[in-house]
Every structure is written in C-alpha cells, then in structure tokens.
Amino acid sequence: MSDKSFNWKKAFTKNTVNIVKGLANPDAVATELYSMTILNDEMFETIKQIDELEQKTRKLLHTLNYRGKHCVAALHQAFLNTDNKRLAEIIAPYVIEIEKGENKTEPKSWPPNIIEEEVMLAEPLIKITDPKSPWFIHEYGKEYVYKIQGKCRGKVFIINNVNFGNTKENREASNKDATNLSKLFKDLHFDVIQKDDLTGNGMTSFLQSEAEQIEKEKCTECVILIVMSHGGGTRISGVDHVPVELKALIAFFSSDNCPSLHEKPRLVFVQACRTAEQLSIDKTVHPVKLGGEVEIECVVKIEKPILEAFWEKKREKSDPQRIREKAEKYSLRSTKSPVSLTIKKVEESDEGTYRCIVSYVDGKRIASNATVLKLKVKD
Structure with missing residues (x-):
C-alpha cells in the first residue's frame, strides 16, 4: 500500500x-x-x-x-x-x-x-x-x-533502576517498559540515551552531563526525561537507596541551566511510588572523622504503635547486616520518633550505607531511605 x-x-x-x-x-x-x-x-x-x-x-x-x-x-x-x-x-x-x-x-x-x-x-x-x-x-x-522539525529532533533520557540488592525490591518488569519506550522514541527519530541501575549520585551526574552536552550542541528541540525507580513523596531512589528530589533532576533542563531549551518542550514521566514517606532520614550524607562519633536520626511519620525499630548497614558488594546494640560501639533509641543510631569510635569498617527499618504491631514493616556514612580525613 x-x-x-x-x-x-x-x-x-x-x-x-x-x-x-x-x-x-x-x-x-x-x-x-x-x-x-x-x-x-x-x-x-x-x-x-x-x-x-x-x-x-x-x-x-x-x-x-x-x-x-x-x-x-x-x-x-x-x-x-x-x-x-x-x-x-x-x-x-x-x-x-x-x-x-x-x-x-x-x-x-x-x-x-x-x-x-x-x-x-x-x-x-x-x-x-x-x-x-x-x-x-x-x-x-x-x-x-x-x-x-529540525535534524536534532530531540533527546530522550531513560533512567531504569531495576536491581536494588534483593529480589523483593528489584523491578525486573521495568526492563520491558524501557525496551518499549526506547523503540517508540527511536521510531519517532529521537536520540535515546538509557542508563540502568544508577545510584542517587549517578542519576544527578548523568543528567548534569547530558544537560551540559545539550548546551554545547544548542540544537535540541525537545527533551523527554523518563525515570523508573522506587521513590517516596517527592524523591526518587537510586539503587543504593539514596533519594534525590525529583525537582533537582528536572532542574538540569530548566531555562536557567539550559538556555538553549528556552521555549522548547520538556516532558517528564515518572514511574515510581509517590506515596508520602513514612520514615525519613533528612541528612543523606554523614561525614565523620576516624575515631569520632556520629548520630543518625530517622523521623517516623506514621502514628501507630511501633513493635521494633532497628538499623541495617550495607557496604559495597556485600549483603545488608543488622546492627546489634553494643554499649562500646552502638547506641540505639527506638521507643519514640525520631529513632536514632549512634556510632562510637568510628573505624574505616563503619563506612557504608545505613537504613532504618520499623516494624509495627500490625505486622507491617517499613524501611527508610538510605544515608551514607563517609569518613573525613582526621585533622
């Protein structure tokens, strides 16, 4: 025909x-x-x-x-x-x-x-x-x-976070969505750049780099951002459980940061849980000196009886480990919000990602976003 x-x-x-x-x-x-x-x-x-x-x-x-x-x-x-x-x-x-x-x-x-x-x-x-x-x-x-209508019709950025460290949190079905979206926009003559399994910092670095490239080229007529991950409230989680504000990701393509996109269409699609976070660690990075002490607080935003609150630590290429209270090393406060973890006499082995998990009397268990403990050079 x-x-x-x-x-x-x-x-x-x-x-x-x-x-x-x-x-x-x-x-x-x-x-x-x-x-x-x-x-x-x-x-x-x-x-x-x-x-x-x-x-x-x-x-x-x-x-x-x-x-x-x-x-x-x-x-x-x-x-x-x-x-x-x-x-x-x-x-x-x-x-x-x-x-x-x-x-x-x-x-x-x-x-x-x-x-x-x-x-x-x-x-x-x-x-x-x-x-x-x-x-x-x-x-x-x-x-x-x-x-x-120009040669550089537009760019599509797909962030597809699938592997979060355990089978219960992994998002395997997202791969099919990413494949279909990529094909769709390629058929529409868009340049498609897809990144899988980005950390919180990885998401910001990726989009910042692409925004800078757009400014160098100054010919992109449309930008489409597609983010598929876990999330909560206004934040999107990296595969390391470190959240990033959605508005921070979008801001890379604002008219202030990308003047060449002024008065050009920019579309954002998010596939993530957007319910309000029930546990929140506001400070996502905790720098501390060797031998020092640090307290990590987690705010509980749901009002119902807590059965148990505990903390997990995860180091790179290792499974999460539950932290047990030890007077000389760890101090836990879990009877009221904010629940907290105090780490004493910080060592190199303490560096890693920490999360708070709260169990309620109704059997429901909720995990917070992650925070990263980083060591500073001792003065």
Whole structure:
C-alpha cells in the first residue's frame, strides 16, 4: 500500500466480504457516521430503510465510496465506537497510509537532507480537522504548537533502576517498559540515551552531563526525561537507596541551566511510588572523622504503635547486616520518633550505607531511605 498510486477506495473494495460478514450492527455504524456528518440525511435514511443486514452493509460501503478519503478514518472510528474492533483493525492500515500521503513534511528517512529540511520548514503545520479521526489534533493556532522539525529532533533520557540488592525490591518488569519506550522514541527519530541501575549520585551526574552536552550542541528541540525507580513523596531512589528530589533532576533542563531549551518542550514521566514517606532520614550524607562519633536520626511519620525499630548497614558488594546494640560501639533509641543510631569510635569498617527499618504491631514493616556514612580525613 506504500506506492504513490495508492487508492483509498481499496479500504472498502478489498474488505467488502469481511465487513459484510463481520458487521452485526450496521445501523449503529451508520448512526456514528451520520453524527460525524459523513452521511447526510438522505443517505442515512436510505440505509436505515433496508431490512436485510448484508444489503444494508453493502449500501453503506457503496455510499462511502463517494464521500472522500476522509471517510476511511471516520469508518475506523465508527467501528471502534460500536465495539467492532476486529473490523477497525482491518481498516487501520488504510487510515495510516492516507495520513502518510497527506503529511508532505515527513521525510523518507531521518535526519532529512538539506532539500527535505527546507521543504519541511516551509510547509504549514498539518492539521487534521476531523474530530473523529484517530489522528485528530485539536486545531490550535501556530502560536500554540511547538515546531519539532529540525535534524536534532530531540533527546530522550531513560533512567531504569531495576536491581536494588534483593529480589523483593528489584523491578525486573521495568526492563520491558524501557525496551518499549526506547523503540517508540527511536521510531519517532529521537536520540535515546538509557542508563540502568544508577545510584542517587549517578542519576544527578548523568543528567548534569547530558544537560551540559545539550548546551554545547544548542540544537535540541525537545527533551523527554523518563525515570523508573522506587521513590517516596517527592524523591526518587537510586539503587543504593539514596533519594534525590525529583525537582533537582528536572532542574538540569530548566531555562536557567539550559538556555538553549528556552521555549522548547520538556516532558517528564515518572514511574515510581509517590506515596508520602513514612520514615525519613533528612541528612543523606554523614561525614565523620576516624575515631569520632556520629548520630543518625530517622523521623517516623506514621502514628501507630511501633513493635521494633532497628538499623541495617550495607557496604559495597556485600549483603545488608543488622546492627546489634553494643554499649562500646552502638547506641540505639527506638521507643519514640525520631529513632536514632549512634556510632562510637568510628573505624574505616563503619563506612557504608545505613537504613532504618520499623516494624509495627500490625505486622507491617517499613524501611527508610538510605544515608551514607563517609569518613573525613582526621585533622
């Protein structure tokens, strides 16, 4: 169907048998087409007066042959509106082919050559005015429409955090979403940059670097940020459980930080739990000197009886370990909020990531965000 001599009437002539056999409610379809003004009063009444279903359907298709190619998209929508999805699938390829033929600004391949680009920029915006078309775009004026027609159409950044250290927290299904999203935007001629399993600092470093690159190139017409991870409240977790404020990630592409994106579209999609955090360690990095002492506090934001509160420590390439209270080393406060962990006589082995876990009398267990204990050089 991709040749230039494509005849839109084939949507009806080649599929007459399937449509006649498969359409059980031609009156409902005719009513939809009448409401779209595809059929006028006389056509609609003529079709309604036919008693035999097959003859009624044949008359409907015959009439559409004289109503112009826009009626193919209308019939597709009418099938969808009347629960004739299988018939809609038959018609859909013809609708797409018609739309391709009308979109003169779309080059055969991407990026366009110099001549194609000049044609694209000179052409007016394509407007699909039929509100029942599956490709309908509300008919705004040009001043309300972003023009994305240059060689550097746009960049899509996908952060796909899957592996969080244990099977209960891992997000394996996210890989399929990332694959589908990557394919979708590549098909739309966007540059797609995907990063998997980033830490909290890794997310900020990645986006900061990409924002700086955009400023060097100064040709990106659109930025799309997709973040898939665990989260809580307004924060997104890295695979090291260190949270980052979502607004901090978005800010890298602000007009202040990326002037070349001013008045250009920037879209953000987040797939993460956004419920309010029930446990929170506000200070995400605790620097401390060797031999010193540090207290880590965790605020409990849910009011119900606590059965137990304890802390876990995780070092790189090792499993989390529960911290047991020892008078000479660890001091725990767990009877009221904020619960806290005090580490005394800090050693190199104390460096790592710490989390608070609270168990409630109803059996529910909740883990806080993570905080990192870093050693400073002793004075």
